[in-house]
Amino acid sequence: xxxxxxxxxxMLDQLETGPWPSFVKEIxxxxxxxxxxxxxxxxxxxxxTERLGHWKHGGIVGVMGYGGGVIGRYxxxxxxxxxxxxxxxxxxxxxxxxxxxxxxxxxxxxxWDKHGSGLTNMHGSxxxxxxxxxxxxxxxxxxxxLTELGFDLGGSGSxxxxxxxCCGQSRCEWACYDTMGLTHFITQKFQDELHRPAFPYKxxxxxxxxxxxxxxxxxxxxxxxxxxxxxxxxxxxxEVRNYSKNGVNIVKEIAVLCPGxxxxxxxxxxxxDDSSCRHCMHCIxxxxxxxxxxxxxxxxxxxxxxxxxxxxALLSSVIIPFMKIEEPYDDMEFWExxxxxxxxxxxxxxxxxxxxxxxxxVGLGNFLDExxxxxxxxxxxxxxxxxxxxxxxxxxxxxxDE
Amino acid sequence: xxxxxxxxxxxxxxxxxxxxxxxxxxxxxHKACIELFGxxxxxxxxxxxxxxxxxxxxxxxxxxxxGSFIEVPRVEGAAND
Numbered sequence: 001x002x003x004x005x006x007x008x009x010x011m012l013d014q015l016e017t018g019p020w021p022s023f024v025k026e027i028x029x030x031x032x033x034x035x036x037x038x039x040x041x042x043x044x045x046x047x048x049t050e051r052l053g054h055w056k057h058g059g060i061v062g063v064m065g066y067g068g069g070v071i072g073r074y075x076x077x078x079x080x081x082x083x084x085x086x087x088x089x090x091x092x093x094x095x096x097x098x099x100x101x102x103x104x105x106x107x108x109x110x111x112w113d114k115h116g117s118g119l120t121n122m123h124g125s126x127x128x129x130x131x132x133x134x135x136x137x138x139x140x141x142x143x144x145x146l147t148e149l150g151f152d153l154g155g156s157g158s159x160x161x162x163x164x165x166c167c168g169q170s171r172c173e174w175a176c177y178d179t180m181g182l183t184h185f186i187t188q189k190f191q192d193e194l195h196r197p198a199f200p201y202k203x204x205x206x207x208x209x210x211x212x213x214x215x216x217x218x219x220x221x222x223x224x225x226x227x228x229x230x231x232x233x234x235x236x237x238x239e240v241r242n243y244s245k246n247g248v249n250i251v252k253e254i255a256v257l258c259p260g261x262x263x264x265x266x267x268x269x270x271x272x273d274d275s276s277c278r279h280c281m282h283c284i285x286x287x288x289x290x291x292x293x294x295x296x297x298x299x300x301x302x303x304x305x306x307x308x309x310x311x312x313a314l315l316s317s318v319i320i321p322f323m324k325i326e327e328p329y330d331d332m333e334f335w336e337x338x339x340x341x342x343x344x345x346x347x348x349x350x351x352x353x354x355x356x357x358x359x360x361x362v363g364l365g366n367f368l369d370e371x372x373x374x375x376x377x378x379x380x381x382x383x384x385x386x387x388x389x390x391x392x393x394x395x396x397x398x399x400x401d402e
Numbered sequence: 403x404x405x406x407x408x409x410x411x412x413x414x415x416x417x418x419x420x421x422x423x424x425x426x427x428x429x430x431x432h433k434a435c436i437e438l439f440g441x442x443x444x445x446x447x448x449x450x451x452x453x454x455x456x457x458x459x460x461x462x463x464x465x466x467x468x469g470s471f472i473e474v475p476r477v478e479g480a481a482n483d
Contacts, residue, residue: 056480058466060473065457067464078482085482136481157470158427192450196457197470198428339446346429352469 003035007042036117036133039083061088061136063143067197069153086135091128091154096180097167107149115142127164128154159197160190165207166214175209176227176297177325183207185329200349211281222355224302224316229294232274240270240290254283298324304356314356321378344370404439410452418474425471
């Protein structure tokens with residue numbers, strides 16, 4: 001269906017002039033056929049001109065039984081731009097590792113062309129496929145057709161957000177565990193928490209296969225599960241020598257930059273003191289044929305990262321220094337720890353307080369006490385020179401001496 | 403152990419009785435039910451189940467206003483026709 005109504009867009013046009021891909025170009029192309037996309041252009045131009053947003057965010061809309069997955073949006077100019085009077089966002093739970101077939105993507109787009117603006121965001125920052133611009137009456141039909149295609153809605157609001165992961169062992173030799181398998185398992189295990197908001201605020205899981213952390217879980221998720229190893233880095237001395245012969249300056253480019261200062265190169269053989277290794281992956285990244293993560297693999301669990309929203313950004317802190325991640329996943333004790341942490345956070349957290357902010361407010365020591373986890377040195381960035389870390393056993397001994 | 407029906411009815415009464423005056427989060431409902439039922443109440447079992455039943459039946463709905471809440475269905479002020 002061709003759309004006749006056209007808007008003058010001098011400000012948006014400027015965004016098409018650069019060498020980079022332009023969302024304006026894409027919305028205009030969609031607007032040739034779709035009235036919602038066309039009215040979006042008009043509304044956006046007006047917002048840019050007035051420097052004023054015209055969207056109302058959040059609210060009551062959703063699909064029956066679900067508390068997440070739909071983010072309500074209404075325009076405050078429904079008479080002027082009737083096609084975007086309702087412009088709700090739908091989050092669709094992406095497949096682990098973002099693998100699709102072309103056929104599925106075609107079908108997904110067909111559903112969206114039929115019921116919505118035709119505009120998508122592949123993918124949102126949590127990882128979901130984001131369908132932009134749906135009317136309230138179309139929400140249930142879209143949901144129904146998505147479920148027929150095998151998709152479910154993702155998370156939004158104060159719930160478990162759609163878990164996401166790197167491609168893991170499907171394409172990466174460094175992945176220390178099956179990130180896609182664990183992500184699928186977590187998605188299934190916490191279906192209730194994903195669709196029925198029960199927390200003080202959002203709760204994100206991200207799974208990375210190795211410390212390169214390609215999904216940036218250490219910066220973006222409340223619970224980061226990052227692959228690591230606890231034995232020695234595997235070394236192929238012949239390949240290391242080849243790197244040296246081919247121009248890699250092992251001292252300058254690797255040994256000097258090693259944060260644990262644990263690498264020694266004598267011109268013929270590399271030696272690594274694994275007890276001081278920080279598992280930063282730098283040496284492995286520079287010489288992927290010569291070095292590889294150890295064989296005793298698992299993951300470190302960190303907690304508390306977030307982007308700045310209500311308060312500033314946080315990186316996550318170690319909660320479990322190492323755990324094996326093996327099937328059957330349901331047998332892992334980890335889930336009890338998670339539920340214990342959620343209980344403490346839910347009972348004591350303030351509204352819109354992320355779990356990282358909560359830990360900062362009450363203190364890591366108190367949090368660990370409540371959860372029943374033993375403090376270990378790996379939880380502290382600088383355990384030997386941080387004067388605010390106290391070890392209770394040590395204090396008790398001192399008391400007895402007095 | 404408190405019966406799910408009992409918890410469900412109590413939660414509905416709390417939410418509908420204070421509609422327009424107080425917004426309830428799931429955590430608030432659990433805390434109120436702990437006060438009401440004491441040790442007989444398990445939020446992971448009958449608490450979760452009661453909320454699920456109330457929302458699936460349409461008696462209550464989830465809303466989002468800066469955070470997620472559980473409310474009696476209503477027409478939103480900002481909603482366009």
